[in-house]
Amino acid sequence: MTLQVGIVGGGQLARMMIAPAVELGIDVRVLAEQPGMSAGLAATAVGDYRDLETVLAFARDVDVITFDHEHVPQDVLQGLVAAGVAVHPGPEALFFAQDKLRMRARLDELGMPQPAWAAVSDAAGLDAFLEAHGGRAVVKTPRGGYDGKGVRVVSAAADAADWLGALAEDGELLVEELVDFTRELAQQVARRPSGDSVIYPVVETVQRDGVCAEAIAPAPHAAGRLADIAADIGEAIAVGLGVTGMLAVELFETTDGRLLVNELAMRPHNSGHWTQDGSITSQFEQHLRAVLDLPLGDTALRAPWSVMVNILGGPATDALADRLPAALDAHPAAKVHTYGKDPRPGRKVGHVNVAGADLDEVCYEARAAAAFFAD
Amino acid sequence: MTLQVGIVGGGQLARMMIAPAVELGIDVRVLAEQPGMSAGLAATAVGDYRDLETVLAFARDVDVITFDHEHVPQDVLQGLVAAGVAVHPGPEALFFAQDKLRMRARLDELGMPQPAWAAVSDAAGLDAFLEAHGGRAVVKTPRGGYDGKGVRVVSAAADAADWLGALAEDGELLVEELVDFTRELAQQVARRPSGDSVIYPVVETVQRDGVCAEAIAPAPHAAGRLADIAADIGEAIAVGLGVTGMLAVELFETTDGRLLVNELAMRPHNSGHWTQDGSITSQFEQHLRAVLDLPLGDTALRAPWSVMVNILGGPATDALADRLPAALDAHPAAKVHTYGKDPRPGRKVGHVNVAGADLDEVCYEARAAAAFFAD
Numbered sequence: 001m002t003l004q005v006g007i008v009g010g011g012q013l014a015r016m017m018i019a020p021a022v023e024l025g026i027d028v029r030v031l032a033e034q035p036g037m038s039a040g041l042a043a044t045a046v047g048d049y050r051d052l053e054t055v056l057a058f059a060r061d062v063d064v065i066t067f068d069h070e071h072v073p074q075d076v077l078q079g080l081v082a083a084g085v086a087v088h089p090g091p092e093a094l095f096f097a098q099d100k101l102r103m104r105a106r107l108d109e110l111g112m113p114q115p116a117w118a119a120v121s122d123a124a125g126l127d128a129f130l131e132a133h134g135g136r137a138v139v140k141t142p143r144g145g146y147d148g149k150g151v152r153v154v155s156a157a158a159d160a161a162d163w164l165g166a167l168a169e170d171g172e173l174l175v176e177e178l179v180d181f182t183r184e185l186a187q188q189v190a191r192r193p194s195g196d197s198v199i200y201p202v203v204e205t206v207q208r209d210g211v212c213a214e215a216i217a218p219a220p221h222a223a224g225r226l227a228d229i230a231a232d233i234g235e236a237i238a239v240g241l242g243v244t245g246m247l248a249v250e251l252f253e254t255t256d257g258r259l260l261v262n263e264l265a266m267r268p269h270n271s272g273h274w275t276q277d278g279s280i281t282s283q284f285e286q287h288l289r290a291v292l293d294l295p296l297g298d299t300a301l302r303a304p305w306s307v308m309v310n311i312l313g314g315p316a317t318d319a320l321a322d323r324l325p326a327a328l329d330a331h332p333a334a335k336v337h338t339y340g341k342d343p344r345p346g347r348k349v350g351h352v353n354v355a356g357a358d359l360d361e362v363c364y365e366a367r368a369a370a371a372f373f374a375d
Numbered sequence: 376m377t378l379q380v381g382i383v384g385g386g387q388l389a390r391m392m393i394a395p396a397v398e399l400g401i402d403v404r405v406l407a408e409q410p411g412m413s414a415g416l417a418a419t420a421v422g423d424y425r426d427l428e429t430v431l432a433f434a435r436d437v438d439v440i441t442f443d444h445e446h447v448p449q450d451v452l453q454g455l456v457a458a459g460v461a462v463h464p465g466p467e468a469l470f471f472a473q474d475k476l477r478m479r480a481r482l483d484e485l486g487m488p489q490p491a492w493a494a495v496s497d498a499a500g501l502d503a504f505l506e507a508h509g510g511r512a513v514v515k516t517p518r519g520g521y522d523g524k525g526v527r528v529v530s531a532a533a534d535a536a537d538w539l540g541a542l543a544e545d546g547e548l549l550v551e552e553l554v555d556f557t558r559e560l561a562q563q564v565a566r567r568p569s570g571d572s573v574i575y576p577v578v579e580t581v582q583r584d585g586v587c588a589e590a591i592a593p594a595p596h597a598a599g600r601l602a603d604i605a606a607d608i609g610e611a612i613a614v615g616l617g618v619t620g621m622l623a624v625e626l627f628e629t630t631d632g633r634l635l636v637n638e639l640a641m642r643p644h645n646s647g648h649w650t651q652d653g654s655i656t657s658q659f660e661q662h663l664r665a666v667l668d669l670p671l672g673d674t675a676l677r678a679p680w681s682v683m684v685n686i687l688g689g690p691a692t693d694a695l696a697d698r699l700p701a702a703l704d705a706h707p708a709a710k711v712h713t714y715g716k717d718p719r720p721g722r723k724v725g726h727v728n729v730a731g732a733d734l735d736e737v738c739y740e741a742r743a744a745a746a747f748f749a750d
Contacts, residue, residue: 002715003696019394022416023651025696025713025725041397041416276398280708295704302677302730321378321400329670333655338400340377350400355677 002027003292006059008049009068010037012339012348013268013284016276018042020285026292030068031058038339039068052079059085066245066291067267070097071144088193088244088291089266096241097266100174101142107261110240112233114261115179115252119172123157123164126175130156133177139163140174151210153178179260181252185219185226186271187234189247190286190296197238198286198296200279202230205250205271211346212270214366215308217278218301220359229259237264246287248272270310270348275299277335277353278306303355305362309370311350313343320350320373327372334369345375377402378667381434383424384443385412387714387723388643388659391651393417395660401667405443406433413714414443427454434460441620441666442642445472446519463568463619463666464641471616472641475549476517482636485615487608489636490554490627494547498532498539501550505531508552514538515549526585528553554635556627560594560601561646562609564622565661565671572613573661573671575654577605580625580646586721587645589741590683592653593676595734604634612639621662623647645685645723650674652710652728653681678730680737684745686725688718695725695748702747709744720750 003026007014010032018041021028029044031054037043047054049072056079059065064086077091089097096103104117116133120126130137139160141150154160163173184205191197201218218227230251238247241264248269250262272283281289281297289296311320320338327336331354338350350373354366378401382389385407393416396403404419406429412418422429424447431454434440439461452466464472471478479492491508495501505512514535516525529535538548559580566572576593593602605626613622616639623644625637647658656664656672664671686695695713702711706729713725725748729741 001694001696003699015397018397018416022390022393023710023712024699025711025715041393280710289703294700295707297703298708300708319376321376324378324399325669328664328672332670333673333675335398335655336400337398340400 003294004029004062004064005288005292006031006062006065007039007042007068008055008058008065008072009033010039010043011068012038012341014039014042014068015339016268016273016282016284016337017288020282021288024285024288026288028288029058029062031055038341040340050076052076055080056083056085059083064088064291066287067094070094070266074098086193090242090244093242093244093266097264099142100140100263101172103264104174104176106241107237110236112237112240112261113258116177118175120175121164121167121170121172123161126154126157126160126164126173129175130154136178138176138178140176142172142174149210179252179262180255181260182255183253184262185222185230185251185253185259186215186269187230187249187251188269188272188275188283189234189238189243189249190283190290190299191238191244191247192290192296193244193293196296197235198299199231199234200272200275200283200299201301202227202251203271203274209346211310211312211348213310213312215271215274216359216363217274217306217308226253226259233259233261237261245291246272246283270308270351273337273351274306274308274353274355276337278302278355303362304357305359306353306355307359307362307366309352309366310348311338311352311370311373313345313347313349313375319343323372327369330372331365331369334365336369349373378669379404379437379439380663380667381406381437381440382414382417382443383430383433383440383447384408385414385418386443387413387716389414389417389443390714391643391648391657391659391712392663395657396663399660399663401663403663404433404437406430413716415715425451427451430455431458431460434458439463439666441662442469445469445641449473461568465617465619468616468618468641472639474517475515475638476547478639479549479551481616482612485611487612487615487636488633491552493550495550496539496542496545496547498536501529501532501535501539501548504550505529511553513551513553515551517547517549524585554627554637555630556635557630558594558628559637560597560605560626560628560634561590561644562605562624562626563644563647563650563658564609564613564618564624565658565665565674566613566619566622567665567671568619568668571671572610573674574606574609575647575650575658575674576676577602577626578646578649584721586685586687586723588685588687590646590649591734591738592649592681592683601628601634608634608636612636620666621647621658645726648712648726649681649683649728649730651712653677653730678737679732680734681728681730682734682737682741684727684741685723686713686727686745686748687723688720688750694718698747702744705747706740706744709740711744724748 015038204219390413579594
């Protein structure tokens, strides 16, 4: 029997699962939000992932349902499970990815290092937190945020008046201390339903405007203590939250040498795109193997250094393809990955991976190749 | 504009172009011989590649037509060109791939080293060749052979009586001296219509029963003189025959240290499957870049050694997928590629690539992983 994976969501993460699926002989099917999306080649259905009947019909005959994103509502997830469909990551795990307040509470229970945080429901609560934490803090809407959306730095409750005012009866916002960090890291873990897991080397990520701009793998100057701590955190969260498939843990490295958990993603993640060309097993292949409960692949590096640079926005009028010849000509070792998305300001439309022995050279090549696609 | 490539033929070579096409943002469409073939995911048409109207209809709107095999008839190829379709490799190049007598004659004109050969049309001619070349020779049907089919070792004209008897009025067979070789090598070249070309390192191939069983890249003990000669031969043939896209030149290394051209393939080739996991640019990505006249990719090795082992035949009753968990469990660094084909004795249904620093270890891993899929 051919293995069948159903992916809910037709974005670039689903798209990038197609290549390893074809090679491994896994039949991937995608439930796309609309026609012509990134993963359109594998789209067997177009429909609303918030509608249980739509998702149940899509899930018929697949071995497992997995996701391009974490936004499928709990009632749909639980409806799938009730109908006997294997769902990975499952509703219990995704519950924590979907609600940052629940996530913070659970990480506290697990003893994970985190920024100081609180749930606040009014201006008084927020002001009290600000007073206790140096007068500035990060306010987040617990649900629906991504790529910097739903995140705001405030220095007074008035700065979040609109969000506070829009809260439902028992609604709450998450407020976190503004961490004094030197850089951001990301730890990826893959975990099978039957329990085995593998870790990737911790990477350094560079964010711009709340969006991942670059990743360097492995994170420079992290071998040993930092890498071990990051791996332990990743493993503990994967197990503690019951994550199956790929987990990414975004971390702050603080100025006093601690690692604090920032965000989680229970799917392939931008910080792991380098694995396509820099690891024996890409995160997209690994996710498929993990959700199918197949043995996991080797996460060893293919080269001492890998750098991923996102292509953000892209040219306003020309399509990406028009820039491709010049980029490939100048950088024959750069691996250009595009998402089949119409460019618009700030949108992730592709990325470039370069792997090699010299970090400076690898960084230069990846940035220079990606620059051909800049606005 | 999205780049569009139309591939005639739905076999595993077309299938393996899907992954790099998706990543580079190239829209591939496949004209498959029948439904459910290896490249079925990208099949936009099912029809007979020997029918010009079928192929012309398929070719509408694509930037270039290329091929999964070399069997498209000349009248169809020339009809495409006459209709203004870009075809790579073109009819003139494929002419030599389709007729081994023409190929031998052209390689002589180019001064390429070859086995002694002749065109024979009757028993007397074949016996004369045998007498002049030690009493044994290889007889080949000039057209339609592959994977050892249409090739026979003879020691008397009577051994080829059936083929001789079936010859048309002016028909001829190709007869070649039986080369005393120590091993077989393969040289791959990619060439753009605008003229640029890149070479891959020469590899050693191991044939069993006329079918490629393994490839080792780069060929051991070939660095320097042998590799340079192989590269020169590959380049000269690509230019001399006007090949566009990937070219594979199968070579004999003789016991007296010469390289002689055995066969040619104007497409991605079994001897280059290792590039998927062992080269910066896989032969499948390279073929797409070349036929689109895009700048070619870096052919540098990702690891000191790569070994590819074919999965031949496969289990008679179980599907390949049933063997996958045990193989992946035992060999987490092995890259298993499957073709979505029903197994039958001797049929190529997949391959395993392993790359690494130690050749013995890499060979062991690749063979051991492939053995999980043996009959």
